[in-house]
Amino acid sequence: MNHLKSVRKENELTILNIWEAKRRIASIINRTPLIQSYILSEKVGRPVYLKLENVHEIGAFKVRGAANKILSLNEEEKKRGIATFSTGNHGMAVAYVAKKLGIEAVVCISQRVPNAKVDSLKRLGAKIEIYGDSQDEAGERCYELEKEKGLTVIEPFDDPHIIAGQGTIGLEILEEVPDLKDVIIPLSGGGLLSGIGLALKSNDPSIRITGVSMEHSAVMYESLKVGKPIKLVEKNTLADSLLGGIGLDNKYTFQMVQKYMDDVLLIKEEEISYSMAFMMDKHRMIMEGAAATGVAAVLGNKVAHQEGALAIIISGQNVDLSVLRQLIQNYS
Template sequence: MNRHMEILEVWEARKRISSLVKKTPLIKSLAISERAGRPVYLKLENTHEIGAFKIRGAANKILSLSDDEKRRGVTTYSTGNHGMAVAFVAQNIGIEATVCISSRVPKMKVDSLERLGARLEIVGESQDAAGVRCFELEKERGYTVIEPFDEPYVIAGQGTIGLELLEDLPTLSDVLVPLSGGGLLSGIGLALKTNSPDVRITGVSMERSAVMHESLKAGKPLEMEESETLADSLLGGIGLDNRYTFDMVEEYMDQLVLIPEEDIGYAMAYMMDKERMIVEGAAATGIAAVLGNQIPHQNGALVVIITGRNVDLSILFKLLKTYTSHR
């Protein structure tokens, strides 16, 4: 890691983004608490305007730019939600944004990006390929690249979730964080472990193309071919030249749980049925881990980070049909 991130950076992020990002609700789930035999709370990052937590990191980075950098515009690469966050912030402060995405990004997210006024470039079949084009645009047009996860301002922005958890639920003992590139877990880990070292942080990911998991096993960042998964927001590499999140995830994460596709689908349908809540596959991984009794029991409250709601309704309808036929 080039430098050690400090908790002060998270507090500064909270102040910087306050004009664009509002505190999200933390609610107790009676149904899941009953299943788990302990208090289970849901941190509703799906209630942001773009329907995902990514607005926090994107806002912190973009709002930190100089006037000249803002004037020249920004670009990013994304599996959808980060691109939507960058487009939303750019639209709100009146600057141009170009988002590079792969052909795997679902139509629902493509439509949302277009509505937010982003200029789209669809490149290849992976986030890594989109990333290559993004850095070409930086050289060609002078845009500032807004990294999706491995960037201090982005990590600090996501860490503001941890500050809100400490305020609203000081008795928490477990936090389940969907894990991909690691920006979310790194930020929450920094905020929680600095203030409450005994909190257990569990990363949750899909079984298919879990790049951070394989990288941690290998002891270095790896590249992997992407696979089809309901948790499409968790696809993408961590970067072979990863500077922050690989080390921070290794430091702050206490355990990692991989979730089968069937369990992700079940959790998405369960949330619709029991909580009347739309959650995307990535957000359902934590719910699936609790429903599948994959989190060793300990006293205190458990929090699941509900990272987003951006899923094609056609997928959700299919999952609901399967779920109701098996109840």
Template sequence: MGLITKEKGACNLSKKVEIKEVEKAQNRIASLVNKTPLIESFVLSEKMGRPVYLKLENTHDIGAFKIRGAANKILSLSTEEKSRGVTTYSTGNHGLAVAFVAKKLGIQAVVCISSRVPKAKVDSLKRLGAKIEVVGRSQDAAGVRCYELAKEKGYTVIEPFDDPFIIAGQGTIGLELLEDLPDLKDVVVPLSGGGLLSGIGLALKSNRSDIRITGVSMEQSAVMYESIKAGKPVEMEESETLADSLLGGIGLDNHYTFKMIQSYMDQTVLIPEEEIGYAMAYMMDKQRIIMEGAAATGIAAVLGNTIPHQDGALAVIVTGQNVDMSILLQVIENYTPKKAEVDFA
């Protein structure tokens, strides 16, 4: 596993999202977004020797946390902007969120995706009535087409992560954790473009600076991880991974999330593919929870004992459940719970 730990005073935020924006978001999205359950995982608590909780963002209508940011951004648009329609680019879950919110509000939506987006997410996008454009083999390629559409049609681009409204919307998860878990000491957050960790980090660290935040990514194409190592945003080719939701660049002209991750994240862990698969199988067997590979990275980090022990509760953000049945069957066949227990013992 790769690991980066935070250097104190490593950065200053050039563009800031304030905690008051997260609080506004909590009120703004209440009509479309329900508070998600927080449950203790007794099997993980027993293995860790401390209370381990699961924040079930997979229980949203779209099966993923992304609805929070999308709702906050779209609800903040003017009447004129809504009438012109919206467009976005996505590895799948953000596109689902934009399509869902747009349908609820009667807004036209065009979602640009790459050919890597799993069939389960494409099928869900179609059911939500969004227009889909499949472009290239990466989220970055889909992003180029998204901005072309915005220029041609006058659509408003709903960024997947590097936007203050998106970050504030995702940050409402942090406010819910503070409400439900006073003894919170550690939070494990899947990390890609950084909108989720930036928002949660802002919400938690603004209220409790002692809470430790760990970002988790897959080993291949972990762009934010490599960017933090390099001290600036970098580009990478996308690779095949079970954690497909964590693919995509962070933008060389990143305005918010890169600096926020530098400021709020205490350590980063990279998870090998086999451990992502084991974590998916383990949770299906022991907890009866289906989760996509991106969500399983957090579970793998816990099972692999990569979070240094301290007294108090640990929360894992279960980001989504939108995974192809074919992938689940492969996970069941190749990563049995028995094998997982041996590897994570």
């Protein structure tokens, strides 16, 4: 998946951006645990580690990038307020950081965002605007607010500060797993994979990066196939956090995913469902569908076997209880 690697030099991030992000967000973001899953390790015959980004206060990794971006704003920008568009987790991250810093925030979401995430947004005090049937349509409303009210838009993924913030996950993994060989990363707009990929491959280019997405509406996957960003109609999926376009004018993540991702896997809905239930059963761990895609890749023996440690990014845990009840019923 390393084709079409032409990277615009003016847009290129470096490992120094990630170290800067690590220092900037330290006052807001706590280091997350990395644990070995002995059940998964035994299944594949190599050490498998879980990077628990689901334990952040908002229940998802997105708070890293949001903190780095918002903390980089000048005082005038903070005073005017901020806006964002999201499938849920990024919106919660922006609302959480804005509340901590006393900044007014508007979050634009589509009608597809699950109730659990809408309720969390309300608790965090953000003003919510529900617009359209996709993240792209919610984004259109967000940019209208930028023009109407002078709000600063906090991009969900295609922004150097967002990418660098997510990349701090890679630095933490490197510090704890010296024999790291493989990392499995949920793939949507590409901010998470771009940041972690940059952090890891700047240290050791031989580390393999595998992106995982759902079969339905995998926009980055389909865009890579045709060599340019495209739009897709969003379809219902358990991995709702991976929905949303990558932007037809994508400046960063499309090229960075091309550069750093070694392989990409599409996960069936029934595999996502089973993996969510499996982790509740075996690890007593709640995770949302997007986070379970990496576990599904291991359970399905989809990752090429080799020596050395494998890490899975457990990206979030924000899922409706009604979904969990159905999963448990089907699993048992």
